[in-house]
Amino acid sequence: MKTVNIYLNFEGTTEAAFNFYKSVFGGEFMGGIMRYKDFPPSEDMPPLSEAEKNLVGHVSLPLGKQILMGTDIVESLCNGHKTVMGNNVLLTLETDSIEETETLFGKLSEGGQPLMPPAETFWAEKFGSCTDKFGVHWQLNYTGSKAPEQM
The missing domain is CATH 3.30.720.110 (Signal recognition particle alu RNA binding heterodimer, srp9/1)
Structure with a gap:
């Protein structure tokens, strides 16, 4: 294994969290912040509300040789998966x-x-x-x- 990358799931606070982490560690987001509305169209993707389309679909922040990544969980895209914040990471x-x-x-x-x-x-x-x-x-x-x- 060359690196261990960390992925964090949030419920609508990914952008705020990653801006905070950027202020702590420095650096720039790799490729910027990708929102769900930026994802390529797919027949497998259910329709999203306007609010869901503006949530963070993916963001990456380099931390040395590792990458801190994150997303806002949208239940309809994740088979009803719910984020449990706290001791899960x-x-x-x-x-x-x-x-x-x-x-x-x-x-x-x-x-x-x-x-x-x-x-x-x-x-x-x-x-x-x-x-x-x-x-x-x-x-x-x-x-x-x-x-x-x-x-």
Whole structure:
């Protein structure tokens, strides 16, 4: 496996969430924000309301070598699938420094809920976890000198 990419489902808040993540991590959306109205016509696609057509069908934001992707779930397109926000997604970021861990934790937890403020653990020089203001759970980990020795 070369990379692990993360896909997040929202109920109408994808654009706000991804603009927030862009402000935290920087970068640009790959190909912009694609809305359902931008999808090519398909006989398999049920008719959508005007509101559903303006929802985010797909967005991608590079995070280093990985890509954070997301969509607004439309039940009629997903066989009645309903999004359950919160503990269904847990994202772990291995940071480059203690300072980066603390900075990202501060930005991600703003308006959300700090679960474990950044602190030293037995596995990391600095580890913290929080839930952001969109209900997504994040773990920030700087292993540093506590990285297991390579065999």
